[in-house]
Amino acid sequence: MALNEQKLQRQFSARRILLPAALGLGVVGYMLYRSYEPEQVQTLLQASLPWLGITLLVLLIRDLGYIYRIHYITDKVLSWKKSFRVIMLWEFASCALPSAVGGSTVAAFILYKENIPLGKSIAQVMVTVLLDNLYFVLAVPVVFLLAQEAAMPALDALTPTMRSSLEIAIIVSYVFVSLYAGLMSYALFFNPKGIKRLLIRISTVKFMKRWRLSLLNHANELLLASRHMRNKSLSYWARASVSTFFVWTARYTIIGCMIAAFTYLSADEHLLVFARNLVYKVILMMSVTPGAAGFAEIAFPAFFGMFLGGFTTVIVLLYRLLTYYLYLVIGAIVFPRWAAYAFSKSNKSEKEKATEEAVLTENPSA
Structure with missing residues (x-):
């Protein structure tokens, strides 16, 4: 595979983890310095304990949903303990790598080192990515239909030019994700060889040649994934789909629950926060920093400041502690132990590895 122990260690080096963490905390510290007022401490102490409990419960549901999904998507090859470890490493990768890259780039390698054959590990990661994209494709029209223009940040938070650029970015992102989800669905379930030939042709276009290798690899990965996934049972897809729904609904609900712990939110406002969270994500x-560090903190008030006023910065800190720094800490604990386990022994025979690599890098004209 493209990744090995040295490359993985470099991806998760202390410098690459500490720098974005320091950047995020630095931005929050500056925001607190600019907006701190003594009465914020009293507001913090008067937080609604039931809503704080619900926030933690939603966070737990999200992680349990991820663990449940990977356990069944891998056909229970991963035990519950291993499923927990894989998800924590996956979240860790999402926090330690730029948002545009994401944790899925190393997820197949993690599964591979957990004794799942290369073809299957690629297929299983592709299934999770496909389901995640489909949730986004289906959720966006629903929440925008209900929230309408209020789903976008207020005009006083953005200039007209920035707002127009944001709207264009949302439309482009939605179209791209929809096309990608549709292409993956068609390739996995209907015509993988046709999509493979299409990607090969695209790779021959002059301005696409710099991505030729990536396109060829992706074409072969789609073919491998299709072989593993086309005959799965209805129960398999039902479990995967339902768990995906719970995972992402919980993920987009956390901010609303946290805001409700400090100020009253009506049902309509909860929906509005949910809708804005979709846009926020x-x-x-688009951020180039690992885990969107710094960028997430700066953008947060534009989307949710109207509900919290001067207390917004405190919520930014609490939100990032629960959804970003927590997983950096857990990952920093889990990763060294996992790396020692994964690389200290040969998880597969060299013959099996060579066979799988040969399949993945087969003649692209096949």
């Missing part, structure tokens, strides 16, 4: 995907 699209913006974070």
Whole structure:
């Protein structure tokens, strides 16, 4: 595979983890310095304990949903303990790598080192990516239909030019994700060889040649994934789909629960926060910093400041502690132990590895 122990260690080096963490905390510290007022301490102490409990419960549901999904998507090859470890490493990768890259780039390698054959590990990661994209494709029209223009940040938070650029970015992102989800679905379930030939032809276009190798690898990965996934049972897809729904609904609900712990939110406002969170996450995907560090903190008030006023910065800190720094800490604990386990022994025979690599890098004209 493209990754090995040295490359993985470099991806998760202390410098690459500490720098974005320091950047995020630095931005929050500056925001606190600019907006701190003594009465914020009293507001913090008067937080609604039931809503704080619900926030933690939603976070737990999200992680349990991820663990449940990977356990069944891998056909229970991963035990519950290994499923927990894989998800924590996956979240760790998402926090330690730029948002545009994401944790899925190393997820197949992690599964591979957990004794799942290369073809299957690629297929299983592709299934999770496909389901995640489909959730986004289906959720966006629903929440925008209900929230309408209020789903976008207020005009006083953005200039007209920035707002127009944001709207264009949302539309482009939605179209791209929809096309990608549709292409993956068609390739996995209907015509993998046809899509493979299409990607090969695209790779021959002059301005696409710099991505030729990536396109050829992706074409072969789609073919491998299709072989593993086309005959799965209805129960398999039902479990994967339902768990994906719970995972992402919980993920987009956390901010609303946290805000409700400090100020009253009506049902309509909860929906509005959910809708804005969808837009917020699209913006974070454009960040070049690991885990959108710094960028997430700066963008947060534009989307959710109207509900919290001067207390917004405190919520930014609490939100990032729960959804970013927590997984950096857990990952920093889990990763060294996992690396020692994964690389200290040969998880597969050299013959099996060579066979799988040969399949993955087969003649692209096949």
